[in-house]
Amino acid sequence: MGKLLIVGTVAFDAIETPFGKTDKILGGAATFIGLAASQFDVDAAIVSVVGEDFPKEYLDLLEKRNIDISALEVVKGGKTFFWKGKYHNDLNSRDTLVTELNVLADFNPIVPDGFKDSDVVMLGNLHPNIQMGVINQMEKRPKLIILDTMNFWMDHTLPELTEVIKKIDVLTINDEEARQLTGEYSLVKAAQKIFEMGPDYVVIKKGEHGALLFHEEQVFFAPALPLEDVFDPTGAGDTFAGGFSGYLAASEDVTFENLKKAVIHGSNLASFSxxxxxxERMLDLERDEINIRLHQFKALTQFEIELQ
Amino acid sequence: MGKLLIVGTVAFDAIETPFGKTDKILGGAATFIGLAASQFDVDAAIVSVVGEDFPKEYLDLLEKRNIDISALEVVKGGKTFFWKGKYHNDLNSRDTLVTELNVLADFNPIVPDGFKDSDVVMLGNLHPNIQMGVINQMEKRPKLIILDTMNFWMDHTLPELTEVIKKIDVLTINDEEARQLTGEYSLVKAAQKIFEMGPDYVVIKKGEHGALLFHEEQVFFAPALPLEDVFDPTGAGDTFAGGFSGYLAASEDVTFENLKKAVIHGSNLASFSxxxxxxERMLDLERDEINIRLHQFKALTQFEIELQ
Known part of the structure; x- marks a missing residue:
C-alpha cells in the first residue's frame, strides 16, 4: 500500500444538463480524485481548502473512505469555491455560468508531514504556482508526479505552467489542450513535443472517444465504454485521474505496463461517474460493479489475430 | 478461399487537402474496397460502370490484383463518374466542389453468373435501389451481406434505403449517420434501433476515433492507429469496408469472433490508405508493412488486468 498525495479543489458545483439540474452539491477535482482513488488499497491525503460554509457531512464522506483530510484547511468565515455550469445537448461542451474562487483565491497548500514522502503525487487542475508549491514541499522525490491542467492556465499562466511541467512525470490533458500547448494537430507529434518539455508519459483524454497513453515510441489506447446514457460528465476527467493515480499508488509500480492498467482502471471508474x-454514482459504487465492468472493458478491446 | 462480390463506384477523384492537390486520379468506393480486399486470399469481382474516358491502365491495375472486372461495364461514348472535394484544415470535414454522375446516372448492375453464389456481398455507397437490384440477382443467400451508405440517401431515399436495410446482415455507417438514421444520440441505443430494422451487426465508423462493432448485447471496439500524419482521408471508409469484407470472404467465417478480427483488418488497412x-498508398503496400502494423494494433489495445 503506497501513499498518494492529492492536491486540488474541494468545492460546490451547481450543474445543469439536458436531463435536469442541481442546487449546490459536492464537487471539486480533489473530491472526485479522492473518491476514485479510495477504491484502491491506498493511503491517501487531500490538500485543499474550503470555507466555513462547507458541510461537515461532506468532510465525513471523505474521512469514512480513509482519506486523510488533516490538510484540508477550513477557513473561518470563508466561502467555499463555487462553480456553476450548463451542458449543451450533446454533453460534449458546456458554458460556465458562475465561478466564485472565494477561499481558493488565497490558497496556500501545506503538505502534511506524513505525506512528504508520498509515492505518487496527483496534482489536480489548479494554478501552476500552487502545483509547484506542493512539489517543492516534498522531502523525497516521489516515484511519480502526475499533473492535470487545462486551457485556462495555458492562456493566462503559460510560463508558470511550463516551469511545473518540467518537474513532473505524467501530464494528463485533453486532445484540444494538447494541440494548444504544442501547436501540433497530430496527437502523436503533440506527445513527442510534450516529452521534450519534461514528462516521460503523456495521457491525452478524448472524453467519449477514450484516452491515449504515450511513452517514448509506445502508445496505448483505452476506449471509453459505450454507454446507453451519459447523464452528467462533471468530474469524469478527475475520476479518471483518481483511478489512474490510486491504482499506481496502491500497486507501487510505475512501469509502462502498469501505467496501461492504470489507464484502464481510470477509464472504468470514469464510466460510472x-x-x-x-x-452521486461514485458514492454508491460497489466492488462487484467495478469488476463486472472491467470484464466488459476486456471484451470490448481484446482480440486474437493471425498474420497473413 | 471464398467469393466476394463488390458493388460500388469506380471513378475519378480530384482532391485538395491542406498538403496539396491532385488532378483527376483513380477513385471510387469499389476501387478502394477492391484494392483492400485483394490483400486477402479471396475470389473477388467488381460490379460497376465507367465511361470510355477511363484509362486502360486503371483497369489493368485492378486485373493485376486478380479482381474480376468482367462486370465492370465500359459505356461507349460515356464519361466516368467524377467527384471533386476540398478538405478543411482538420481533415475531419470537407466540401464537395463537383459531382458529375455521368454514366452512373443510368447504371444497371449485372451480377456475373460466376458470382451469383458469392459468400460475401459488399454493397458500397450507392443508390439503395441499385444495392437492392444486386441482392435480388443472387441465386443463393450469401453468408453475409454488408451495406455501406451515407446521409445523402437518408435525406433523399429513406423509404428505399429502409427496404434494403431489411435484407442485409451488416450495416456500416458513421456516427453522425447512425444518429440521423435512428434519432438516438447514444450509439448503443442507435445500434439497438438498427437491429430492429433488420441487420444482426452494426459497424459504426468514427474516423480518427476508431470503429465500434455491435451484435446483440456485445460490443467490440477497434481504435484508429494514432498516426503522425494524415495526408488524405479519401477512401478510408471504403478501404475499411474492403479489409473487413475481404477478410471475411477469405476466412469464410461469419461469427462475431471473426467479425472482430475483420474490424481490426479493416482498420489496419485504412490506416495506410x-x-x-x-x-497511391494501397498500390505500393507490402505484406510485411501490414503485419508490422497489425502488431502495433495489438500493442495499442491489449492489456492484462487483475480484479480487485
Missing part, C-alpha cells in the same frame, strides 16, 4: 449527477 | 493521396 457520468451515470449520475456529481459524485 | 490515409498516408498518401487517393489509392
Amino acid at each position: 457520468v451515470e449520475k449527477f456529481g459524485t | 490515409v498516408e498518401k493521396f487517393g489509392t
Whole structure:
C-alpha cells in the first residue's frame, strides 16, 4: 500500500444538463480524485481548502473512505469555491455560468508531514504556482508526479505552467489542450513535443472517444465504454485521474505496463461517474460493479489475430 | 478461399487537402474496397460502370490484383463518374466542389453468373435501389451481406434505403449517420434501433476515433492507429469496408469472433490508405508493412488486468 498525495479543489458545483439540474452539491477535482482513488488499497491525503460554509457531512464522506483530510484547511468565515455550469445537448461542451474562487483565491497548500514522502503525487487542475508549491514541499522525490491542467492556465499562466511541467512525470490533458500547448494537430507529434518539455508519459483524454497513453515510441489506447446514457460528465476527467493515480499508488509500480492498467482502471471508474449527477454514482459504487465492468472493458478491446 | 462480390463506384477523384492537390486520379468506393480486399486470399469481382474516358491502365491495375472486372461495364461514348472535394484544415470535414454522375446516372448492375453464389456481398455507397437490384440477382443467400451508405440517401431515399436495410446482415455507417438514421444520440441505443430494422451487426465508423462493432448485447471496439500524419482521408471508409469484407470472404467465417478480427483488418488497412493521396498508398503496400502494423494494433489495445 503506497501513499498518494492529492492536491486540488474541494468545492460546490451547481450543474445543469439536458436531463435536469442541481442546487449546490459536492464537487471539486480533489473530491472526485479522492473518491476514485479510495477504491484502491491506498493511503491517501487531500490538500485543499474550503470555507466555513462547507458541510461537515461532506468532510465525513471523505474521512469514512480513509482519506486523510488533516490538510484540508477550513477557513473561518470563508466561502467555499463555487462553480456553476450548463451542458449543451450533446454533453460534449458546456458554458460556465458562475465561478466564485472565494477561499481558493488565497490558497496556500501545506503538505502534511506524513505525506512528504508520498509515492505518487496527483496534482489536480489548479494554478501552476500552487502545483509547484506542493512539489517543492516534498522531502523525497516521489516515484511519480502526475499533473492535470487545462486551457485556462495555458492562456493566462503559460510560463508558470511550463516551469511545473518540467518537474513532473505524467501530464494528463485533453486532445484540444494538447494541440494548444504544442501547436501540433497530430496527437502523436503533440506527445513527442510534450516529452521534450519534461514528462516521460503523456495521457491525452478524448472524453467519449477514450484516452491515449504515450511513452517514448509506445502508445496505448483505452476506449471509453459505450454507454446507453451519459447523464452528467462533471468530474469524469478527475475520476479518471483518481483511478489512474490510486491504482499506481496502491500497486507501487510505475512501469509502462502498469501505467496501461492504470489507464484502464481510470477509464472504468470514469464510466460510472457520468451515470449520475456529481459524485452521486461514485458514492454508491460497489466492488462487484467495478469488476463486472472491467470484464466488459476486456471484451470490448481484446482480440486474437493471425498474420497473413 | 471464398467469393466476394463488390458493388460500388469506380471513378475519378480530384482532391485538395491542406498538403496539396491532385488532378483527376483513380477513385471510387469499389476501387478502394477492391484494392483492400485483394490483400486477402479471396475470389473477388467488381460490379460497376465507367465511361470510355477511363484509362486502360486503371483497369489493368485492378486485373493485376486478380479482381474480376468482367462486370465492370465500359459505356461507349460515356464519361466516368467524377467527384471533386476540398478538405478543411482538420481533415475531419470537407466540401464537395463537383459531382458529375455521368454514366452512373443510368447504371444497371449485372451480377456475373460466376458470382451469383458469392459468400460475401459488399454493397458500397450507392443508390439503395441499385444495392437492392444486386441482392435480388443472387441465386443463393450469401453468408453475409454488408451495406455501406451515407446521409445523402437518408435525406433523399429513406423509404428505399429502409427496404434494403431489411435484407442485409451488416450495416456500416458513421456516427453522425447512425444518429440521423435512428434519432438516438447514444450509439448503443442507435445500434439497438438498427437491429430492429433488420441487420444482426452494426459497424459504426468514427474516423480518427476508431470503429465500434455491435451484435446483440456485445460490443467490440477497434481504435484508429494514432498516426503522425494524415495526408488524405479519401477512401478510408471504403478501404475499411474492403479489409473487413475481404477478410471475411477469405476466412469464410461469419461469427462475431471473426467479425472482430475483420474490424481490426479493416482498420489496419485504412490506416495506410490515409498516408498518401487517393489509392497511391494501397498500390505500393507490402505484406510485411501490414503485419508490422497489425502488431502495433495489438500493442495499442491489449492489456492484462487483475480484479480487485
